[in-house]
Amino acid sequence: MPPDRQPNKRLTLNNIKQQPQEHLCKGKVVSEDYVEGNFLGLPEQGENVDIVVLQLPYELTTSYGQGTAQGPAACVIASGQVELFDEALGQDLPAGAKIYTAPEWDGEGKNLGEQLDNIRGYLQPWYSGDCFPLALGGEHGILPPLVLAAQHHPLVDGDLKRLTVVQIDAHADLREELNGEAYSHACAAGRSLDLGIGRLLQVGIRAYSKQESELIHSDERITTFFARDTQSPTHGEEAWNQWLETLQTLSGPIHLTLDIDGLDGSLVPATGTPVPGGLSFWQVIETIEAVFAAPKATVISADVNEIVAQEDTPLTQFTAAMLATKIIAAHLKARKEGFWSPHGQVLGKNRKPKETDFFRQQMN
Numbered sequence: 102m103p104p105d106r107q108p109n110k111r112l113t114l115n116n117i118k119q120q121p122q123e124h125l126c127k128g129k130v131v132s133e134d135y136v137e138g139n140f141l142g143l144p145e146q147g148e149n150v151d152i153v154v155l156q157l158p159y160e161l162t163t164s165y166g167q168g169t170a171q172g173p174a175a176c177v178i179a180s181g182q183v184e185l186f187d188e189a190l191g192q193d194l195p196a197g198a199k200i201y202t203a204p205e206w207d208g209e210g211k212n213l214g215e216q217l218d219n220i221r222g223y224l225q226p227w228y229s230g231d232c233f234p235l236a237l238g239g240e241h242g243i244l245p246p247l248v249l250a251a252q253h254h255p256l257v258d259g260d261l262k263r264l265t266v267v268q269i270d271a272h273a274d275l276r277e278e279l280n281g282e283a284y285s286h287a288c289a290a291g292r293s294l295d296l297g298i299g300r301l302l303q304v305g306i307r308a309y310s311k312q313e314s315e316l317i318h319s320d321e322r323i324t325t326f327f328a329r330d331t332q333s334p335t336h337g338e339e340a341w342n343q344w345l346e347t348l349q350t351l352s353g354p355i356h357l358t359l360d361i362d363g364l365d366g367s368l369v370p371a372t373g374t375p376v377p378g379g380l381s382f383w384q385v386i387e388t389i390e391a392v393f394a395a396p397k398a399t400v401i402s403a404d405v406n407e408i409v410a411q412e413d414t415p416l417t418q419f420t421a422a423m424l425a426t427k428i429i430a431a432h433l434k435a436r437k438e439g440f441w442s443p444h445g446q447v448l449g450k451n452r453k454p455k456e457t458d459f460f461r462q463q464m465n
């Protein structure tokens with residue numbers, strides 16, 4: 102990184118805790134072109150943007166604090182150290198695109214249902230089809246509101262059966278409930294299926310229950326590549342190539358959800374539940390590149406979640422920042438090669454948006 106892009110005043114995690122949230126959103130210029138509080142320090146404002154980075158400091162109110170609420174801000178800070186040059190794109194970011202970092206979701210909501218509805222409300226304006234939304238989380242419980250917001254994308258057009266979710270994760274997240282909570286992070290993929298998504302592809306999975314295993318093998322919407330196979334010393338390469346080939350067969354709109362615990366725990370030790378035996382950094386890069394390059398599919402949105410700020414080194418949040426940057430570069434490459442074009446606001450006949458108090462109704 103050229104020295105002139107280094108922020109001359111770095112925020113520490115203690116600073117994050119002490120400072121009012123708006124400090125992290127307003128983007129204070131600390132050197133000529135580096136904007137503090139913006140992803141990659143880029144200066145873009147929120148008009149006619151090509152990519153929006155959304156921050157969801159969400160942590161389920163009833164669970165023990167694991168630090169995911171501070172993850173998005175820590176990831177944005179760590180992004181200041183990510184190189185702007187992407188090898189596959191062959192250009193420096195932003196590569197002529199407008200990449201805007203939106204102010205964080207305000208965290209408001211008196212109860213879980215209201216919080217999830219508010220997250221959906223925060224996301225939804227960015228699904229008109231003109232720009233690419235990338236959300237940073239927060240617990241994986243953000244997935245159902247992301248899916249509900251995605252139904253407003255013109256390619257989904259109110260019919261979630263059209264949507265495929267590609268999930269990188271250590272956990273299947275297919276539980277009926279965890280500690281009595283059906284909207285726990287451990288249920289995020291299951292609730293997305295309940296919302297009506299057409300297909301779920303999972304990779305990195307290595308921690309799951311018997312009930313989840315049975316669902317994986319009985320629900321034909323679910324395709325799971327287990328870490329036991331893709332990371333196997335004897336047949337891992339074969340399983341890995343099958344995963345990449347499967348991605349190439351996808352069609353229609355896709356949401357990519359990247360739980361960073363899908364990576365091997367050594368790469369993301371601060372995430373809520375680091376698990377050994379996970380994907381390598383390059384396997385996640387290959388997955389991102391492959392899903393964006395699938396010839397009949399369009400990745401309409403993505404999230405990187407379960408980011409927790411590591412205090413001794415920035416490894417966890419830096420890994421998340423590098424992968425979020427890779428998603429941005431892969432999206433721009435897809436645009437460049439004609440796999441993505443703005444779709445504009447189209448109100449089609451299938452578009453019947455669900456109620457804005459959907460989650461509150463579910464929990465009554």
Ligand SMILES: [Mn+2]
Pocket residue numbers: 241270271272274286289360
């Ligand atoms: Mn997860």
